[in-house]
Amino acid sequence: MKFINKKKILHYIQENPGHSRTEIAKALSISKPTISKLVDELINEGWFREKESTSSSSSGGRRAFQIYFKHNAKYIVGVDIGGTSVEMAIMNLRGDLIEKVVFSTQKYLSKNLVQVIANHIHSLITKSGLDNSQILGVGLGVPGITDVEKGLVFDAPSLGWKQYPLVKKLGELLSFPVYVDNDVNVAALGEQWKGAGKDKRNILQITLGTGVGCGMIINGQLYRGSSFAAGEIGYMVTDRHAAEEAYDSIFSGYGFLDSHVGGPSITKRMLKHLGTGDEESDDWPAKKIFEMAIAGDENALNIVQDALSHLGFALINVISIVNPECVIIGGGLSKSMHHFLPDIKLTIDKHLPIEASVTITTLEDVAILGAAYLVLKEHDSILQV
Known part of the structure; x- marks a missing residue:
């Protein structure tokens, strides 16, 4: 129950920044002492920051502290593998792109494309001034039918992949979780997160x-x-x-x-x-x-x-x-x-x-945004949506 309540509070503040503990308690119907304790934990864990309100309370008492989500607490990587090109970007938890790169798919398809993708991910992290511990995970969109549970690409004709263990191969080269889905599903997630959906x-x-x-x-x-x-x-x-x-x-x-x-x-x-x-x-x-x-x-x-x-x-x-x-x-x-x-x-x-x-x-960059959002959907953590 504690984890569920913390998750509720976190997602509420993501959507409603600047609310006080009292306002959170009222909105979520959770007791004020419980809210206060869990908000303190979320601040200590690095998910929240608080700022004193610029106005006094209606009763003229002390100013309330407003709670804000720290969008730079973690970062996610979105990768769109197309038949022509691979696009990838590293972004914060709000979907703000920090660094982006595009390169030819066909040029590297016969030269261990997965290794090239891993190299570019490491390069994006370095260019962004981050380290691996700050990366929540990487999501990939692939032009083919995928088994998201096993991390397999059943068939991607433009890549020549059949029963390809993409998550296993890329996961061996990275120190954070990897998730994969069909590229159209990933685009749908991008629209749901940041677009018309x-x-x-x-x-x-x-x-x-x-x-x-x-x-x-x-x-x-x-x-x-x-x-x-x-x-x-x-x-x-x-x-x-x-x-x-x-x-x-x-x-x-x-x-x-x-x-x-x-x-x-x-x-x-x-x-x-x-x-x-x-x-x-x-x-x-x-x-x-x-x-x-x-x-x-x-x-x-x-x-x-x-x-x-x-x-x-x-x-x-x-x-x-x-x-x-x-x-x-x-x-x-x-x-x-x-x-x-x-x-x-x-x-x-x-x-x-x-x-x-x-x-x-x-929506610009819909596929890489959706691939990153896939991480938030699939990764079992307090951030999971």
Whole structure:
């Protein structure tokens, strides 16, 4: 009970800084002597600081002491491992980035990528003027299905990892805990902590990139499914007739929706229209095709509208199952989506009576923030949220 009460007090002050012991006792319905004793312990342990109020009490007595959470009491590391690049940052418990680094994934993939990640983490700690004892843990987002309990990456095609013991391998190189999850789940956590999902308990995070991913937060917690594969909506079928016929899968292992909405599928359709070969695909990134569509190019517009029609119907299906408060669209392609968002909303509203806010993320560094927040979610400590 003592630990539970200390945790309640700590989280209350995190959200309500500057309150006095009396105010904390009243808000949490815990006796004033108990609050006073536990606050003193939290101050001695380095979690809180107190400051004398600038105003006297209403009765004219001595000034109360205001309690504040020390956001620099510990630090966390967030790592986003992408198929193209690895981004990582060290931050305090409020999510303020202290140091950040980005480097190529493919350059080091065949040269012990895990060792390179560990080296960069140590470098970030040194540059930040910290030592290992101040690090609560490191969280990682990986583009693949992960077993968060065993720390295994089941399958990450862009990294060539299958049944890869990432937590064990990285943990052997670090002196603090390591946690891992799917990159879309991690992005959902970032939005829950610092983005459009803050203060919301039911969130859908949709990522648009090479494929289509979905992270689900239900009743305030990530929903991962029985085998950690919840949210794999890239396999969703949004046209029965097209699915029964042979359709062009963008990559082996990718699903129907991936093959109609993902960036490479949009590129492939443009190349097919132009009658050119795959060797020219780099000249036609999906972002360029979106820009052409916005400028009024008829062929680009048809390709983009067809892709977003599939996305709209996929969102209808997922919203009808999950009933979220908000749907947040992120990923590389999201930056090209603003012009078309009203059309997607019209499609949803036409077929679905359930209300759900659909927005495009504005949160910078969402993946590394979410990876760091994963530590606060999974690490068994007084800070666990």
